[in-house]
Each structure stands twice: as C-alpha cells, then as structure tokens.
Amino acid sequence: MSAPHAAVDVGSNSVRLLVLAADGRRITREMTVTRLAAGVDQTGHLDDQALTRTLDTIAVYRDLWREYGVTDRVRIAATSAVRDAEDRDRFFAGVRDVAGVDAEVLSGTQEAALAFAGAIGAVAVERPAAVIDIGGGSTELILGDPRDTVVGDVSLQLGCVRLTERHLREDPPRREEVRAARSMIVERLDAADEALAAQGVQLRAAAALVGVAGTVTTLGALHLGLDAYEESLIHGAVVPAEDLAALTERLLTMASAERAALGPMQPGREDVIHGGALILAEVVARYGFGSVVVSEADSLDGLAATLG
Helix, strand or coil, rough: CCCCEEEEEECCCEEEEEEEEEHHHHHHEEECCCCCCCCCCHHHHCCHHHHHHHHHHHHHHHHHHHHHHHHEEEEEEEEEHHHHHHCCCHHHHHHHHHCCHHHHHHHHHHHHHHHHHHHCCCCCCCCCCCEEECCCCCCCEEEECCCCHHHHHHECCCCHHHHHHHHHHHCCCCHHHHHHHHHHHHHHHHHHHHHHHHHCCHHCCCCCEEEHHHHHHHHHHHHCCCCCCCHHHHHCCCEEEHHHHHHHHHHCCCCHHHCCCCCCCCCCCCCHHHHHHHHHHHHHHHCCEEEEEEECCHHHHHHCCCCC
C-alpha cells in the first residue's frame, strides 16, 4: 500500500520540496532560493554560508514533510552545484544530520530524464517535443520522439548562476559582458549539437519546446504581466519568440533592484534572471522555435513519481 511521500530537489539556485499524498495528490510544493552554487564555478568548493542556507532550508522541509505524515518515503537529490563541488561530502553529511536521509547526486542524464518525464505529460504541445531545463549551474536539453520516449539528451555546464558569475558581473551588465555571455552560450550550444548528433538526433527536429524550472516559469509570469506569481496562470503559458527576445533585452538593461520590484519575481532570483533569460532566448532563436511553452511540472515531479 502506498503512503505519503516527499521529494526534495537541491538545485544550484533553489531548494524545492514536493509532498504527495498516498493517492498522488499534491499536499504542498515549496521553493526557497539558497544559491548553493555561489562561487562553485570559480573555486570548486561549496560556500559555507550557501551550504548553511541550504541545510537550514532542508531542515524546515523535514518538519513540513513530517507534519504531513511522511516518515521514510523521502528522496533528496542534488544537481549541478553538488556535482561540481570537490567537497560535496560536506553536503551529504549535513543532509544526513538535519534530515536523517541519504542524499544523492543526479547525473546530467538522470536530471534530463526526470525533467522530461515531469514536463511532457503536463502540457499540450505538438510532438515530437523538446524540453529545456535551465538551472543555476547547468542546462539540460532533451528530445523525445512522437511517443514521448527520450531519444537524445545533453547536460551543459551553462546555467543562470554560472553565466551571471562569469560574465554578467556589472549591475546592469555592460554591452561587452552581454556579448561575452552570448559567446559562451553559442560555444555550449555548438557542443550540444555535436553531442546530440552523436546520438543520431538534432534539436531542430522538435515541433515544440517546453521550458521548465524557475527561470522559465518566472519569464512566463513576466510575459503575462502578473502582479504576483500565480502557478495556475503560468502553467501552460505560451511565450512567443519575439516577446521572449524583447523581455530578455529589457531585463538585461535593468538593475537587480528594478528586477526585484517586478511583481512575480521571487526573492533571490532577481540577480540571475537575466542570465537565464539570455540562455532561453538564444536556444529559441538558434533552433527556430516560434515560442516556448511553460510547464510548472518538471524534474521535481519526476523525482516524486519514482516514490509513488
């Protein structure tokens, strides 16, 4: 007999919790920006304060899942920041201490598969479809066939935190910084094309692009002109390519304080959202997608489904 279960996604920018009832009904979904990837790209080590913020958040989530009757059916998975950190054992020990659960690190391929599984059945799009998952430290590109079987995937060392820390340091960024950021994206996408070609597929074969994770959902909210973040309105939103390009240019000219003042901007995302937007806009333009469809369902949902 099934029981309530919880999944925690420890991303490079945020930590998220999904608690499901025994019948699969959602009980709660939470998100907290902790910026675990802060400095990892430069130092190869986890920042002490970022690790503390992350572990404190997991402790809060532990109390939540226990409150909702979850005992031992918990899966905690980390992604790019922990994959890249040489001292990742500090994270594992900390999670074990505060939550009593052994965390795991997802490979890029595992992360891609979970993102695709979580997103593709949640929105109505043409097939075959592709999914893009923009995180803080990495970006996954996944291509499915008409039956929604994954036929190609690639995980890139390219995320909103990594790109911003490397190239978009001024507030707002200078033109030469934006050019450098675009060059990095092009370089990573060239590598993606080679990796996908080796798998016998190309992203241009997709009839639709579905975007998941905080960058994309926030851009969807901004496109809709929402005064506050409203998941029910954001899920399934369609952002035309030309509107995405204009929104990206707007965000690149704003200072962090101006972005933070935008209604649906979640605290802690304002200083990297322009980097994430640049990644999405470049992907949409490069592969000729007319729009991107926003999905609130993503790798976290895929992770929780493994416990159902």
